[in-house]
Amino acid sequence: MERDETYEHAQKLLKMTGLRPTRQRLGLAHLLFDQGNRHVTAEGLHSEACKSGLSVSLATVYNTLHQFMEAGLLNQVNLEGARTYFDTNLEPHGHYYFADRRELMDVPAPGFDKTALPAPPEGTQITRVDVIVTLHDVPK
Amino acid sequence: MERDETYEHAQKLLKMTGLRPTRQRLGLAHLLFDQGNRHVTAEGLHSEACKSGLSVSLATVYNTLHQFMEAGLLNQVNLEGARTYFDTNLEPHGHYYFADRRELMDVPAPGFDKTALPAPPEGTQITRVDVIVTLHDVPK
DNA sequence: AACGCCAAATAGAACGATTCTAATCTTATC
DNA sequence: GATAAGATTAGAATCGTTCTATTTGGCGTT
Ligand SMILES: [Mn+2]
Ligand SMILES: [Mn+2]
Ligand SMILES: [Zn+2]
Ligand SMILES: [Zn+2]
Numbered sequence: 385m386e387r388d389e390t391y392e393h394a395q396k397l398l399k400m401t402g403l404r405p406t407r408q409r410l411g412l413a414h415l416l417f418d419q420g421n422r423h424v425t426a427e428g429l430h431s432e433a434c435k436s437g438l439s440v441s442l443a444t445v446y447n448t449l450h451q452f453m454e455a456g457l458l459n460q461v462n463l464e465g466a467r468t469y470f471d472t473n474l475e476p477h478g479h480y481y482f483a484d485r486r487e488l489m490d491v492p493a494p495g496f497d498k499t500a501l502p503a504p505p506e507g508t509q510i511t512r513v514d515v516i517v518t519l520h521d522v523p524k
Numbered sequence: 525m526e527r528d529e530t531y532e533h534a535q536k537l538l539k540m541t542g543l544r545p546t547r548q549r550l551g552l553a554h555l556l557f558d559q560g561n562r563h564v565t566a567e568g569l570h571s572e573a574c575k576s577g578l579s580v581s582l583a584t585v586y587n588t589l590h591q592f593m594e595a596g597l598l599n600q601v602n603l604e605g606a607r608t609y610f611d612t613n614l615e616p617h618g619h620y621y622f623a624d625r626r627e628l629m630d631v632p633a634p635g636f637d638k639t640a641l642p643a644p645p646e647g648t649q650i651t652r653v654d655v656i657v658t659l660h661d662v663p664k
Numbered sequence: 665a666a667c668g669c670c671a672a673a674t675a676g677a678a679c680g681a682t683t684c685t686a687a688t689c690t691t692a693t694c
Numbered sequence: 695g696a697t698a699a700g701a702t703t704a705g706a707a708t709c710g711t712t713c714t715a716t717t718t719g720g721c722g723t724t
Pocket of ligand 4: 563613617618619629
């Protein structure tokens with residue numbers, strides 16, 4: 385008796401965005417959006433998908449993540465070393481980056497006030513504000 | 525009559541850090557520290573050095589930038605797309621990133637208060653705080 | 665000034681994350 | 695079920711950066 389894989393919630397999200405509900409997109413949407421907020425890398429999500437039995441290529445994971453971003457379902461978090469994380473938390477917020485573990489966590493309370501930023505130079509507009517607090521394990 | 529290339533200021537900096545005053549390090553230190561605060565990439569600095577007549581390899585530019593960082597003469601700024609910038613401004617400060625021009629600028633006044641950050645999780649310590657405000661040219 | 669030791673510089677290969685390309689497969693429609 | 699448009703794929707290409715093995719050069723000693 386096989387598991388129910390209708391993925392109703394994922395179905396609904398894809399319908400909303402106008403993206404075709406392919407097997408890959410359904411599976412990835414399920415992994416991303418059916419278990420609370422997440423911070424994933426493309427490679428992390430890819431191996432997770434493979435482990436869960438979903439056959440999908442890394443290229444498709446990248447394509448899908450970018451499409452979900454475009455659709456406003458994900459935000460990107462850029463940090464050092466060319467690693468890009470994708471964040472299902474759409475609220476404006478900062479991040480702790482646990483450098484030793486290479487993991488991201490939302491900053492529980494905003495220690496910064498985006499509205500307190502000085503007005504940007506003429507002819508430009510703010511398109512994003514990233515606040516990244518890097519943490520290392522304390523030696524001892 | 526050739527230009528005076530004693531680079532007194534650069535000499536002094538290298539002496540302070542204990543790094544040998546090689547031709548390459550002197551030339552790079554001169555470019556970095558003898559004309560006010562700067563934000564440079566390795567490749568940018570490399571081509572600048574080449575144009576100025578200094579013979580230096582890209583590998584050495586990377587080595588030198590890292591050594592200057594280690595010595596506390598430079599800070600790193602990480603942003604999207606694997607591009608790393610090196611900053612001669614050692615004060616804590618945020619950055620505007622002009623995405624269309626790929627240029628960095630210090631945020632004139634701090635719109636955030638580092639001390640207002642919630643205490644980091646047990647067993648960890650803050651090693652850096654990055655605030656990057658990305659700007660795009662306003663269309664019209 | 666020549667000698668030798670070791671640090672530093674170098675060219676080029678390797679790397680890791682991401683993007684691209686061109687071929688194959690799916691989905692949606694008729 | 696045929697068709698056309700869209701999606702997936704493997705593998706090559708790209709980009710910034712790091713590594714490796716070799717050569718060069720700074721500097722204290724003769
Ligand atoms: Mn990744
Ligand atoms: Mn660079
Ligand atoms: Zn987050
Ligand atoms: Zn700066």
